[in-house]
Every structure is written in structure tokens, then in C-alpha cells.
Amino acid sequence: MNVLITNIGLGIFSGTVSYVYELALALRDRGDQVEIFSPGGGATAEDLKALGIHVVEDINKLKNTPDIIHIHHNFPGILVLQKFKDVPAIYFLHDRLYIYDRPIIHKKILKYIAVDYNCLERLLNAGIPEPLTAVIFNWVNLDRFKCRNEFAEKPIRALVFSNYAKKHNHLKLIQQACRDYGIGLDTIGYGSGNYNRSPENALQQYDLVFAKAKAAMEALATGAAVILCDYRGLGEMVTPENFSYLRKFNFGMKTLTRPIDKELIIAEIKKFSQVNNRMCTELIREEASFEKIFAQLTTLYQDTISDYKKGIRGIGGNRLAGLWLELHLRLRQSILYIIFMKLIRRIGSILAPD
Secondary structure (H helix, E strand, O other), X not given: OEEEEEOOOOOOOOHHHHHHHHHHHHHHHHOOEEEEEOOOOOHHHHHHHHOOOEEEOOHHHOOOOOOEEEEEOHHHHHHHHHHOOOOOEEEEEOOOOOHHHOOOOOOOEEEEEEOOHHHHHHHHHOOOOHHHEEEOOOOEOOOOOOOOOOOOOOOOEEEEEOOOOOOOOHHHHHHHHHHHHOOEEEEEEOOXXXXXXXXXXXXXXXXXXXXXXXXXXXXXXXXXXXXXXXXXXXXXXXXXXXXXXXXXXXXXXXXXXXXXXXXXXXXXXXXXXHHHHHHHHHHHHHHOEHHHHHHHHHHHHHHHHHHHHOOOOOOOOOHXXXXXXXXXXXXXXXHHHHHHHHHHHHHHHHHOOO
């Protein structure tokens, strides 16, 4: 099977970048032909090339006609749908708000997959018929994120595991809460200047981790207690009682319902339980293994290819709306726009309070 995967960029190892990385290598190891179109490129793109995966920033450098297109992000998705005019596609949505996750409506897209029920709501609100949608949850690579042998009785060392944590946002209040509670705190992530390409080697050193989404799942898999938290807000300590609900929403944005507050953070830390930590680790390792989710994806690929050969098609979108989206996204990809936005972010970081 020839599989083409799209992603807006393949820079630092997080989110859809790690998703594409692990998926591409697993497909290759299964014997499939894999290509990736990523107009933004980046460090992970170079890593994949070194491992023998054909990754291109220029769509005209793709070598194969795919049997199935796995679309992340609308901008590269539009381009591949234009290039391959008789190939079925599946659109995967990973973020409720990101502009590049705004769904494409196209007759060659036979299925729309959300990583959680928050993203599913975005698909439905965009006018995608419910029968064309499904949820396939995120995974943890259990070969990378191994379970610790000993579970702590009380928290001694904590970690903020987030690329968004910076000294002037939620990190400051977490630091204050941990200091008042008597816990040491470290940070891993791009925003704090401590980016770690292999966090699996560090997570077992920490009893408690502040994270969300895939990072939270990876921390749970190692045996750490997890408090859901990021710049958007504060969630809860993951427990066996709330695990199913939080999993339904990918331990992500939808679960961060409270303001970042030092006393609220301390209240969550007090929920630390060795028994609960062990149970949550068992749950995540049982339900979210890469092998389980990978089997769902490959079955979906085969079913979609088969349906397309039978003449089944998706829904046709509004042509004018589609052209507007394409124009808008092409503008956002322009060099002048990128330079302008980098300048704005730079000014913002300089003016932001400490």
C-alpha cells in the first residue's frame, strides 16, 4: 500500500509531528511505501529522511501515486487533493482551534477522523455529516515510554512537560505551588529553553507531571501522577474515576476548565496516591498502546480504499468557500506573512511581563 501523509510542518517533536514520525516508521516497517508532504519542513523531517522516509517540501518531488492520502492540516491537504485527482483521502483533525485544522470538504475525502470528542464537535459544526466522522484516540508508544518499577508514596520531584510553558505564564504559578508544597520542580519544553527530543529518558525521574494531551498520556504511561495543566487553564489530577472522561477529550483543552491558581494547584497535588497512579498507568498502557491504534488506522485505510473503488464518495463542498480557504491559507504561507508574524511574536515576548 502506498500511503501519502501530509503535515504543515515537521519541526520540534510534539503533537502531530510525533504522530507522523511514529506512524510513518510503523507503516514502513510493515512493508508499506510511505511519503510525507510537509511544506514547512523542519528538524523532524530531516530525521525521517535519515531513516529512509521520503519527505518533501515541494509537492512536485513526490515519487509515487498514493493508494490513500492521510491528511493532517488543510493547506497541504488542498494541494495534494489538487495533484492526485483520483485518490481517496481521510482527513484527521487534531486541534479544536488551529486554523490549519479547519476541515476541508471534498468529495474525495471519505472519512473525517477526530482525535477526541472536542475535535469531533468541530467537524460536525463545519457541516460534516456524522456518518462520515469517527473518533480514533491518540496513542502512546509503549516501547519508548516504559513503566517504572517503583511507584512513589508521595511526590518529591515534579516536572512541567510542555512546549508552551514560559516564565511569564502558567509556569510561574506552578513553581510557586510546588515551592510552597516542598516539591522540586523542573521543566522540559521548547518555551522554557529546555527542549528534549527524548523525554522518555527523563520522565521516570519524576513523581508528578504537569502536562496535557499526548504529553500527559506519555507521563501516565511511565507511572507518574499527572495534573492536567497548560497555559489555557487548570484541569484535574488524573484518577481511575475520571480517566474515561478525560480520555474522551484527549486529556486536552476541553479538560482545562479552571483558572491557573496556586491554591487550586496545591489542592490537586494533595490528591497524589500511589495506588491511583499505578491504576492509571495500567489503564493508559492497556487502552492507548500504539499497536492498538495503528491497527485501527490500517484497517481504516483498507476500508476507505475499498469503498472508493466501489464508487463511494464524500460530500462536495461550496466551491467559493473552498477557494476562499485556499487563498487565505496560501497568504498565511507567504514569506512576508511569516516574517510579519515572527516580528509580532518577538515584540510580544519582549513586552510580556515577567
